[in-house]
Amino acid sequence: MLTRNWLALVSLVAVLAVGAACSGDDSDDEPTRESTRPSNSTPSPGPTEAKDLTPQQIVEKLKSSVININTTSPEGTGGGSGIVWGDGQHVLTNAHVVLGAASIKVVDPDDKRELSARVVALSPCDDVALLEVERAKFKPAPIGDSKELQPGQEVVTLGYPGTATDWQGQKLTVTRGIVSKLGEKYNGREDLIQTDAAINPGNSGGPLVNMRGEVVGMNTLTQTSKQSVNYAISMDEAAFVAEKLKAGKNIDYLGVKLTTNYRGLADELGIKLAYIDGILVLGVDQGSPAHKAGIGYTDLIYTIDFTDVETIGEVCDVLRSKKPGQEIRIDFTRTYSDGSYKDFYAQVTLQ
Numbered sequence: 001m002l003t004r005n006w007l008a009l010v011s012l013v014a015v016l017a018v019g020a021a022c023s024g025d026d027s028d029d030e031p032t033r034e035s036t037r038p039s040n041s042t043p044s045p046g047p048t049e050a051k052d053l054t055p056q057q058i059v060e061k062l063k064s065s066v067i068n069i070n071t072t073s074p075e076g077t078g079g080g081s082g083i084v085w086g087d088g089q090h091v092l093t094n095a096h097v098v099l100g101a102a103s104i105k106v107v108d109p110d111d112k113r114e115l116s117a118r119v120v121a122l123s124p125c126d127d128v129a130l131l132e133v134e135r136a137k138f139k140p141a142p143i144g145d146s147k148e149l150q151p152g153q154e155v156v157t158l159g160y161p162g163t164a165t166d167w168q169g170q171k172l173t174v175t176r177g178i179v180s181k182l183g184e185k186y187n188g189r190e191d192l193i194q195t196d197a198a199i200n201p202g203n204s205g206g207p208l209v210n211m212r213g214e215v216v217g218m219n220t221l222t223q224t225s226k227q228s229v230n231y232a233i234s235m236d237e238a239a240f241v242a243e244k245l246k247a248g249k250n251i252d253y254l255g256v257k258l259t260t261n262y263r264g265l266a267d268e269l270g271i272k273l274a275y276i277d278g279i280l281v282l283g284v285d286q287g288s289p290a291h292k293a294g295i296g297y298t299d300l301i302y303t304i305d306f307t308d309v310e311t312i313g314e315v316c317d318v319l320r321s322k323k324p325g326q327e328i329r330i331d332f333t334r335t336y337s338d339g340s341y342k343d344f345y346a347q348v349t350l351q
Contacts, residue, residue, distance in 0.1 A: 051212065052154075052211040052212065053211055053212065053213050055156050055174055055176055057213065058156055058158075058174070058209055058211070058213045059158070059172065059174050061142075061213040062141060062142075062158055062207065062209065062213060062215075063109060063172055064084075064109050064110055064138065064139040065083065065084040065109075065138065065139050065140060065141035065142075065207075066081060066082070066083065066084075066109060066141070066158045066159065066160075066172060066206055066207060067081065067082035067083070067084060067091050067093075067106050067107065067109060067138065068081065068082075068106065068107040068109070068160040068170065068172075069081060069082050069091070069093055069097055069098070069104065069105070069106050069107075069117070069131075069160075069205065070104075070105045070106075070107070070114070071097065071098060071101035071103065071104050071105075072101065072102055072103045073100050073101050073102050073283055074102065074297070075100070075282070075283060075297055078097070078101070079097065079160070079202065080093055080094060080097035080159070080160070080202055080203070080204040080205040080206070081093065081097075081158070081159035081160050081202065081203055081204065081205045081206030081207075081219070082097075082106065082131065082205050082206070083141050083205070083206065083207050083215060083218060084138040084139060084140050084141050085130070085140065085141070085242065086140060087140070088136065088137045088138045088139065088140050089132055089133055089134060089136055089137065089138070090120070090130060090131065090132055090133075091106060091117065091130075091131040091132075091133060091138075092128065092129070092130060092131075092205070092218060092238060092242055093129050093131060093204070093205030093218075094127045094128070094129065094204045094205040094218070094219075094220055095122040095123060095124045095126070095127045095128055095129040096124075096127055096204065096257060097129065097204050097205050098119055098122065098129050098131065099122065099124060099129075099255075099256075099257040099283060099285060100256075100257040100282065100283020100284055100285055101283075102286065103116075104116070104117045104118070104119070104131065105117065106131070106133055106136070107170075108136065108138070109138070109172070115133050115135050115136055116133070116135075117131045117132065117133045118131065118132055118134075119131055120132050120245055120246065120248055121244075121245040121246075121247070121248050121249055121250045121251070122245065122250055122251075122253065123241050123244070123245060123250070123251035123252055123253075124251075124252050124253060124254070125188055125189070125251070125252035125312075125316040125319065125320065126189065126233070126237070126238075126241045126251065126252070127189065127220050127221075127233065128218070128233065128238055128241040128242060128245070129205075129245075130242050130245040130246065141207060141215045142213060142214050142215065143214060143215050143235055143239070144210055144212065144214025144215060144216045144235065145214075145216070145235075145236070146193070146216040146217060146234040146235045146236045146237075147234075147236060148216075149179050149182060149193065149210070149216055149234075150179065150182075151178075151179050151180065151181060151182060152178055152179065153178060153179045153210065153211075154176070154177075154178055154210075154211050155176075155177060155178065155179055155195055155197055155208055155209060155210055155211070155216070155217075156174055156175065156176045156177075156197060156208075156209050156211075157174070157175050157177075157195075157197045157198070157199060157203060157206060157207070157208055157209070157219055157232075158172060158173070158174055158206050158207050158209060159172070159173060159199075159202060159203035159204075159205070159206030159207075159219060160172060160173065160202050160203075160206070161173055161200035161201055161202030161203045173203075175197045175198040175199075176197055177195050177196040177197030177198070177228070177230075178195065178196060178197075179193060179194070179195055180194040180195055180196055180228075180229075181193075181194040182194075184231065186221075186231060186313075187260075187311055187312040187313040187316075188311075188312055188313030188314075188315075188316035188317060189220075189233070189313075190237075191233070191234045191236070191237045192220070192231045192232065192233060192234070193208060193216070193217045193231065193232045193233075193234055194229065194230070194231055195208065195217075195230050195231075195232060196228035196229075196230065197230065198228075198230065199219045199220075199221070199222045199230040199231075199232075200222070203219045204219060204220060204221070205218060205219065205220075206218070206219050207219070208232040208235075215235055216234070216235050217232030217233060217234055217235050217238075218232055218233045218235065218238045219231075219232045220232060220233050250351065252316065252319055252320065253288070253289075253351060254288065254289055254290050254319065254348065254350070255284060255285040255287075255288020255289055255290040255291055256281050256283070256284050256285075256288070256290045256295060256301075257281070257282045257283035257284070258279045258280065258281060258282065258301070258312060258315065259279070259280050259282055259312075260279060260280075260310065260311055260312060261273070261275075261276055261277070261278055261279065261280045261300065261310075262276070263276055265280065269298075271298050271335070272335045272336070272337065272339050273298070273300060273335050274300075274333055274335045274339075274341035275300060275302070275333055277302060277308075277310055278300040278301055278302035278309070278310065278332075278333070279300070279301045279302075279309055279310065279311075279312070279315060280298065280299075280300055280301075281295060281296065281297060281298060281299045281300070281301065281332075282297070282298075283297065284296060284297065289348045289349060289350060289351055290330075290348065292348075293330065293346035293347065293348045294344070294346055295330065295332060295346060295348075296334070298334075298335070299332045299333070299334050299344075300332055300333045300334075300335070301315075301330055301331070301332045302331055302332065302333065303329075303330070303331040304318045304319070304328060304329070304330055304331075305318055305322075305328045305329055306329065319350075322350055323350070324350050324351055325349065325350060326349070326350050327347050327348065327349045327350070328347070328348055328350065329345055329346070329347055329348075330345065330346050330348055331343065331344070331345045332344055332345070332346070
């Protein structure tokens with residue numbers, strides 16, 4: 001396998017769909033982080049009012065507000081978890097859970113019915129997506145203030161990861177840990193909460209919960225090269241992005257689901273790649289700018305507007321510098337099943 005350069009690569013997958021800014025102009029009505037907590041948010045109790053719950057009590061309190069999400073795409077099936085938001089018909093999850101999906105179904109946590117969901121909008125560089133389930137009236141999750149978190153504070157995660165005996169992730173799972181660090185930055189994202197509470201595939205988009213049973217974060221990724229290093233998006237940040245998404249306009253949207261490439265990934269996926277360096281396409285939204293430009297599954301993007309990209313953060317840095325309607329050049333390599341390959345470029349007009 002060839003490399004275009006000798007830069008060392010970090011063997012860490014942070015699956016994320018990325019694109020270019022489509023948020024429109026700012027205005028005086030733009031939401032602020034202080035104004036985006038929904039009506040179901042929970043006022044923080046004073047020192048004498050605080051009462052910690054047991055993990056069992058937290059599960060009982062939130063079991064109707066954590067959603068199992070199942071997706072299908074031309075490449076196969078997938079899914080993750082979600083948090084019931086606002087009016088009970090909306091669900092917050094990670095953008096990487098739903099990007100590239102041809103069909104999205106959610107499972108009612110109470111009666112186990114499977115319902116169709118649609119993407120209202122998503123912000124791939126923030127890894128936040130807002131879904132709507134018109135036939136649902138779920139119980140909104142209680143939202144806490146993530147600014148009150150402290151290192152060492154106990155937290156639990158809830159979600160639907162697959163296990164050896166429940167490979168489709170049909171049972172709600174709870175793990176427990178502590179807040180390890182606050183305000184972490186990784187791959188173009190800021191205000192991440194680092195925790196040692198286990199986050200596994202299928203936990204993505206599920207809640208990080210304080211011991212009062214309030215959602216303070218949204219689980220997003222785990223660092224595979226290190227033990228017990230997991231990340232959640234702070235709920236203050238997720239809520240801020242969600243309020244923007246309510247208008248139905250995507251942010252940082254190109255329409256591709258991406259992952260950082262590393263040596264051995266091609267074997268794991270059962271594909272062939274001519275190079276190591278670059279960003280691998282794991283899915284493409286039908287009708288998106290990337291789809292219209294001819295970019296497809298397993299293409300390896302190596303430059304955007306003549307800037308080398310090897311991490312999700314580098315992709316987002318380039319795209320956030322652009323505006324809707326701008327045309328950018330994307331260079332990529334397509335490797336065929338016989339091992340042959342060809343370099344292409346595409347001019348993509350941002351939405």
